Amino acid sequence: MWIYEKKLQYPVRIGKCDLKMARYLLTQYGGPDGELSAAIRYLNQRYTIPTNEAKALLTDIGTEELAHVEIITTMIYQLTKDATVEQLEAANLGSFYAIRDGALFPSDANGVPWTAGYIQAHADPITDLHEDMAAEQKARSTYENLIKLTDDPGIKDALSFLREREVVHFQRFGEALRIVQEYQQAKKVY
Amino acid sequence: MNERAELLLQIQEAEFAAVELQLYLDTHMYDQKALMEFNHYSNLIATLKHEYEMKYGPLLNFGFSPSQYPWRWLESPWPWEEQY
Ligand SMILES: [Fe+2]
Numbered sequence: 001m002w003i004y005e006k007k008l009q010y011p012v013r014i015g016k017c018d019l020k021m022a023r024y025l026l027t028q029y030g031g032p033d034g035e036l037s038a039a040i041r042y043l044n045q046r047y048t049i050p051t052n053e054a055k056a057l058l059t060d061i062g063t064e065e066l067a068h069v070e071i072i073t074t075m076i077y078q079l080t081k082d083a084t085v086e087q088l089e090a091a092n093l094g095s096f097y098a099i100r101d102g103a104l105f106p107s108d109a110n111g112v113p114w115t116a117g118y119i120q121a122h123a124d125p126i127t128d129l130h131e132d133m134a135a136e137q138k139a140r141s142t143y144e145n146l147i148k149l150t151d152d153p154g155i156k157d158a159l160s161f162l163r164e165r166e167v168v169h170f171q172r173f174g175e176a177l178r179i180v181q182e183y184q185q186a187k188k189v190y
Numbered sequence: 191m192n193e194r195a196e197l198l199l200q201i202q203e204a205e206f207a208a209v210e211l212q213l214y215l216d217t218h219m220y221d222q223k224a225l226m227e228f229n230h231y232s233n234l235i236a237t238l239k240h241e242y243e244m245k246y247g248p249l250l251n252f253g254f255s256p257s258q259y260p261w262r263w264l265e266s267p268w269p270w271e272e273q274y
Pocket residue numbers: 038065136139165166169
């Protein structure tokens with residue numbers, strides 16, 4: 001069960017309409033290493049992971065990733081909500097407007113729809129946790145690219161927060177991996 | 191920053207500390223100091239949340255927050271509309 005909390009995890013300060021940046025940010029909504037992929041990846045892997053530490057971590061990080069989806073979609077919404085059709089066209093977003101006006105849609109920065117092909121699940125806890133650690137690093141790299149694509153202090157600030165979370169998640173998954181390895185060793189011994 | 195946003199920021203800060211400690215405790219279940227800190231933030235969140243909800247309406251759905259009359263869950267701004 002999930003409960004909704006009517007607030008963002010981190011305050012997002014968006015000053016002005018910036019359509020180019022909104023388009024780049026889409027990749028962290030519905031792109032391969034985006035927040036939606038992260039949430040689904042972790043919440044889906046919980047069922048077959050053997051240790052309680054990893055069950056808790058996949059549940060908690062998966063839940064936090066859902067809050068990150070909301071931060072990213074809020075940024076995209078606020079950056080685009082005041083745009084005119086002419087501005088959208090000028091920012092190469094005319095094709096996005098033609099399909100769905102200003103509605104949000106989980107796609108990458110090129111408009112390619114989100115797909116479950118972006119996630120992996122193998123039941124082998126060593127395999128899954130390595131997948132998760134790699135995913136966190138890929139998300140970190142993507143945030144670093146995005147930070148270089150803007151000079152807006154409000155956007156940079158929110159992206160830096162999200163980048164930092166990926167670093168922490170990587171660290172915790174690494175600890176969960178070590179615990180799983182110890183658990184498997186102990187099973188072999190006795 | 192208005193008074194509501196100020197109080198919300200305090201909740202965001204306390205909840206962030208709790209999220210961070212929760213993830214840490216998931217892989218360090220015997221760390222008593224971290225557990226004490228976690229319980230400290232848990233209490234702080236409850237106090238701040240109570241103050242916020244009395245003034246500005248429910249933060250959580252499905253019975254985890256009470257509401258005054260009329261049903262205050264509907265009140266704007268929603269999180270994606272928040273202007274800082
Ligand atoms: Fe993450």
